[in-house]
Amino acid sequence: MKAVYVDAPESIKVKKVEIPALKENEVLIKVRAAGICGSDIHTYKGLHPFRKPPVIIGHEIAGEIVEVGNNVKDFSAGDRVTVEPQIGTGESEGVMTGNINYSDERLAPGIGEWLGAMAEYFISPESQVIKLPDSVDYDRGVLVEPLAVGVHAAYKADIKPTDRVAVIGSGPIGLLTLAAVKHRGVETTLVTDVLDYSLDVAKEMGATLTVNSAQDENWIENAKNELGGSFDKVFVTAGVRGIIDQSLSLLRKGGKVITVAMFNGSQEVNIENLQQNEKEIIGCMTYNRPDTEEAVRIIEEDKIPVNKVISHKLSLDEADYGFKIVDKKEDESVKVLVKFDS
Structure with missing residues (x-):
């Protein structure tokens, strides 16, 4: 598959990598759209505290499940989904209280073995996957996380x-x-x-x-x-x-x-x-599951035009340009999406 790497500070490369093996509690998502986030820019500039180049970047995505692990119960191939990209790990205050955003150690895409999401395919634990309502297209689905x-x-x-x-x-x-x-x-x-x-x-x-x-x-x-x-x-x-x-x-x-x-x-x-x-x-640090669920409802209700934040929809080969304009605030960029054609 093709994936967008922050190869070094302020250097974006599109590389071919193998799709990781699917574990029994994971799903394989064909990515349809991914967003460039401010924290991605911190990684791009080499300033992120724990996500360091070289790394597959990205955590804001929407796509379609194409394969599920043997122990996955609530999802199947064909489901349209987004992902809540943080997992509390260890015996931390966040895990014990249910406030995952408090966790001293958090697993997120681009950290450890969890590869970033700006790629043709993305693997996520079932626990972090959230179905998109039928009325929510992939572009707006990317906005659930932010x-x-x-x-x-x-x-x-x-x-x-x-x-x-x-x-x-x-x-x-x-x-x-x-x-x-x-x-x-x-x-x-x-x-x-x-x-x-x-x-x-x-x-x-x-x-x-x-x-x-x-x-x-x-x-x-x-x-x-x-x-x-x-x-x-x-x-x-x-x-x-x-x-x-x-x-x-x-x-x-x-x-x-x-x-x-x-x-x-x-x-x-x-x-x-x-x-x-x-x-x-x-x-204020990230979010927890109730916040994500409310975000889905806001987008589904469509009373507030959240899609107005999307300023650019770029191809995979234009990812480097996308990071540059977000970093430099050029070309009237606000939320930039990288699109993956079917």
């Missing part, structure tokens, strides 16, 4: 319909967090970014106000004035310098900041603003 991140963030924030919500960063995770928040009934939403085309997508997905923070040095006060005051919840979906303090400045007293983005390095925090106003900063 949308689950936004759903988990909304859960951690304890979102209420009356909340005034800001999303700082309108990349794919920010936009899908917006979708998860709107699914919970929130009407007043601010989305910020430095790229107008990405903010245009936020408008299409129902953001009340969008702001290009690079073009207005007083954007925080202006946004609060336009929407009637400070915000109850602020989601940080871009890991740039100074963004935590910006989010605290948007927040009302007693409000919550939820950190969703992957951060490299440290962030300075105005501890006085945090403490004296009883604001909270909440860590």
